[in-house]
Amino acid sequence: MLQIAFIRENQEKVINALAKRNMDAKNIVEEVIQLDEKRRATQVELDGILSESNKLSKDIGELMKNGEKSKAAILKEKTVLLKEKSKKLAETADLLAADLSEKLYTLPNLPAAIVPNGKTPEENLNVFQEGDIPVLHKDAQPHWELVKKYDIIDFELGVKITGAGFPVYKGKGAKLQRALINYFLDKNTAAGYNEVQVPHMVNEASAYGTGQLPDKEGQMYHDKTDDLYLIPTAEVPVTNLFRDVILSENELPILTTAYTPCFRREAGSYGAHVRGLNRLHQFDKVEIVRVEHPDKSYEALDGMVDHVKSILQELKLPYRILRLCGGDMGFTASLTYDFEVFSTAQDRWLEVSSVSNFETFQANRLKLRFKDKDGKNQLAHTLNGSSLALPRVLAGILENYQTPEGILIPEVLRPYCGFDIIN
Structure with a gap:
């Protein structure tokens, strides 16, 4: 399987190399890049929510320690909402990763430079x-x-x-x-x-x-x-x-x-x-x-x-x-x-x-x-x-x-x- 990082950094090279296999890979390479961008953006958003959730958990602990239960309750409600959102984002990230893998599995290997051109x-x-x-x-x-x-x-x-x-x-x-x-x-x-x-x-x-x-x-x-x-x-x-x-x-x-x-x-x-x-x-x-x-x-x-x-x-x-x-x-x-x-x-x-x-x-x-x-x-x-x-x-x-x-x-x-x- 081709590495997504390599495809992302060498789109034209991948497309031109697969043309030697008589494959027009332009569309699928573009789809792979788009899926990867969505997956990465989703993961960044998810990581941010998880980081915020972790910070709130610490803040709740401090508030409870100081006896400020009402303030802690407000933050707890917020963590519930963040957990629901993080769950949906995690599911989306998993689906995008699965779709990306499926697309990558359809791409053949890149021919070496000395592979001759030809169809038959x-x-x-x-x-x-x-x-x-x-x-x-x-x-x-x-x-x-x-x-x-x-x-x-x-x-x-x-x-x-x-x-x-x-x-x-x-x-x-x-x-x-x-x-x-x-x-x-x-x-x-x-x-x-x-x-x-x-x-x-x-x-x-x-x-x-x-x-x-x-x-x-x-x-x-x-x-x-x-x-x-x-x-x-x-x-x-x-x-x-x-x-x-x-x-x-x-x-x-x-x-x-x-x-x-x-x-x-x-x-x-x-x-x-x-x-x-x-x-x-x-x-x-x-x-x-x-x-x-x-x-x-x-x-x-x-x-x-x-x-x-x-x-x-x-x-x-x-x-x-x-x-x-x-x-x-x-x-x-x-x-x-x-x-x-x-x-x-x-x-x-x-x-x-x-x-x-x-x-x-x-x-x-x-x-x-x-x-x-x-x-x-x-x-x-x-x-x-x-x-x-x-x-x-x-x-x-x-x-x-x-x-x-x-x-x-x-x-x-x-x-x-x-x-x-x-x-």
Whole structure:
């Protein structure tokens, strides 16, 4: 969430920055400023009445002590009126504060200066590409055919048990999935990330804290009975470990990693581009989250990008890195890099990771602060990235490593799998 003080002092900057997201924010910024002015004026009036009421209470005490009960009674009547007025002002102040928060929640984060202009994914900037695209044999198939051929993932069985988008992994398919999870976690912990296991459901406050609510309410599975949400990513519970926390500066940075299943409704996702593993309602992902000093967060972002690069290099998958344009960037991010793996069998790029810096946007919602050297509380910066999301990585491996004899296993995964080929 953007800080009201920043908006108040930088109205034009906020409006111009959000224009990069193709958002005309002039009206809502003006509404936010007006609400804040009303709230502040109401609070000033309320503080004045409370101060006057406190003074009258002291005066009443002195009058009673001196036996001047009639004068004290007059002041008591006045305090009754002041209490009634202060009650109404407090209610008004609370309503204005709630309205202000609601408006602020609708404003996305400001894009960083290097975010390219653009409205669609086609306008994202390709900043890096590596790896040779393999030449496949003439009978090569997309992964949704390969998994049937080798009986390693059953989409129809998932439909029977739950519905579309909930596959069942079988035999070597299940072992390969587990191998990827363990490999990703080992890479992350070797890089200094502390592994945690977190709940797969979160409360409303947690979803608001990382920005899933109210922005992505329709994409989350919600249990109305207990008012809990199935997590769309481990980012939500992991980042909320630090909600309402004041850190000391020497505790930064904090590096955390977690494996979780992820749940997304993905409403309105249809067509050939979402076949098989390309888009699921339940999928596995290993996440990395960092809490950083504001002066070091972009250096940390570069380090996260290099870390994900090293994983894809070891898997020997052709990949590229995109700097997302303003129109394609997530609600909470200041800067995002997407990693895409090339699927030779599908002849298309598949997104496998997003690495983002949120600056203070999530921290402001979370009240995640650190005490600086002068003893003042400052908002921390938060970052997160997929390291990695499994479905499309798995699709890329199945399709790019297929041979007439079977699907070869990347060398780095063979110790985790216990086999070299799926045939």
